[in-house]
Amino acid sequence: MTNKPNLLSGMQPSAGSLHLGNYLGALVNWAQMQDDYNAFYCIVDLHAITVPQDPNELRANTRRTAAQYLAAGIDSEKSALFVQSHVPAHAQLAWVLQCITGMGEAGRMTQFKDKSQKSGVDSASVGLYTYPILQAADILLYQPKAVPVGEDQRQHIELTRDLAIRFNGRFGETFVIPEAVILKETAKIYDLQNPTAKMSKSGDPKGLVNLMDDSAAIVKKFKTAVTDTDGEIRFDREAKPGVSNLLGIYSAVTGESIRSLEERFAGAGYGALKGELAEVVVAHIEPIRNRAEELLSDPAELDRLLAAGAARANEQAEKTLKAVYDAVGFIAAR
Ligand code: ATP
Numbered sequence: 517m518t519n520k521p522n523l524l525s526g527m528q529p530s531a532g533s534l535h536l537g538n539y540l541g542a543l544v545n546w547a548q549m550q551d552d553y554n555a556f557y558c559i560v561d562l563h564a565i566t567v568p569q570d571p572n573e574l575r576a577n578t579r580r581t582a583a584q585y586l587a588a589g590i591d592s593e594k595s596a597l598f599v600q601s602h603v604p605a606h607a608q609l610a611w612v613l614q615c616i617t618g619m620g621e622a623g624r625m626t627q628f629k630d631k632s633q634k635s636g637v638d639s640a641s642v643g644l645y646t647y648p649i650l651q652a653a654d655i656l657l658y659q660p661k662a663v664p665v666g667e668d669q670r671q672h673i674e675l676t677r678d679l680a681i682r683f684n685g686r687f688g689e690t691f692v693i694p695e696a697v698i699l700k701e702t703a704k705i706y707d708l709q710n711p712t713a714k715m716s717k718s719g720d721p722k723g724l725v726n727l728m729d730d731s732a733a734i735v736k737k738f739k740t741a742v743t744d745t746d747g748e749i750r751f752d753r754e755a756k757p758g759v760s761n762l763l764g765i766y767s768a769v770t771g772e773s774i775r776s777l778e779e780r781f782a783g784a785g786y787g788a789l790k791g792e793l794a795e796v797v798v799a800h801i802e803p804i805r806n807r808a809e810e811l812l813s814d815p816a817e818l819d820r821l822l823a824a825g826a827a828r829a830n831e832q833a834e835k836t837l838k839a840v841y842d843a844v845g846f847i848a849a850r
């Protein structure tokens with residue numbers, strides 16, 4: 517474990533279920549990378565309060581997110597699985613990093629622009645504005661080489677690198693400069709009803725396949741997926757976004773190549789593709805959902821796993837925070 521490079525990633529506990537985009541775009545990759553890295557996986561609850569939230573829902577969703585990580589193959593022996601608010605150093609380092617970030621630099625982040633438009637810029641919180649700086653703290657505390665994320669997070673990782681380089685230049689070598697790891701094939705899973713938009717919690721519920729959905733609901737969503745009228749099963753993102761998304765999901769779930777799927781389904785109707793895909797996805801997701809439900813039936817055990825993960829995370833985070841406090845000129849508490 518000690519000579520493997522570190523890795524950190526995180527997801528917000530902002531819904532009761534992860535969706536197929538989160539799972540294929542991020543979680544599958546996380547599970548695979550944990551053998552080659554000393555991995556830290558964080559449930560970023562501090563980020564979840566940058567927009568209005570219901571406290572009971574946040575509590576439930578934090579445990580539900582943890583259960584889905586574990587059910588999808590994150591191994592709490594191999595990796596540190598923890599909740600951000602259990603590690604005080606995240607908020608502490610975020611403050612220091614805020615003090616070396618320019619107003620204009622923070623203002624250029626596109627996620628803030630998108631999300632603040634929903635509520636109107638004047639009623640968006642200052643926390644939403646400084647969100648990417650807290651994310652930089654999440655990352656830099658763990659000295660990771662790799663940060664596996666979806667395409668939408670590239671700009672935040674760039675900011676993180678800029679801040680690390682700036683800090684090291686001003687105060688001496690303190691942080692490892694991290695790199696984003698973005699998988700091309702599954703970087704974007706699309707909405708089944710609107711196959712040119714990314715699958716998202718805030719999209720059409722009928723186009724969103726959740727890990728915690730029951731099997732009948734999943735079958736129905738695939739059967740009513742939007743396709744086109746030429747009837748040909750062929751991968752072409754531009755001309756045939758709906759069919760291409762279905763083929764992409766099929767390939768990601770089973771490992772069968774797109775080319776082989778095109779050959780196998782040549783001459784078949786969309787109904788056959790949708791029906792078989794629904795079966796394949798249900799067979800894949802059902803054990804994950806069942807395992808997650810099982811884990812959720814014992815919240816005390818889940819909390820114990822999260823406490824153990826937090827202890828490992830705190831050890832690494834405290835070390836980095838100490839070096840940072842010393843570098844900026846804070847005197848040590850005796
Ligand atoms: P929302 O659903 O509100 O758009 P989100 O699903 O992006 O939010 P996050 O917690 O922001 O939720 O994302 C968690 C991870 O899942 C990130 O690494 C993100 O890049 C990835 N991800 C999210 N949606 C998709 C998608 N449709 N395809 C591939 N990866 C995705």
Ligand code: LTN
Pocket residue numbers: 524525526527528560563650651654655663665669672
């Ligand atoms: N902003 C990310 C979630 C996130 C994250 C992180 C991802 C918060 N901190 C650290 C990777 C590393 C998102 O919206 N997906």
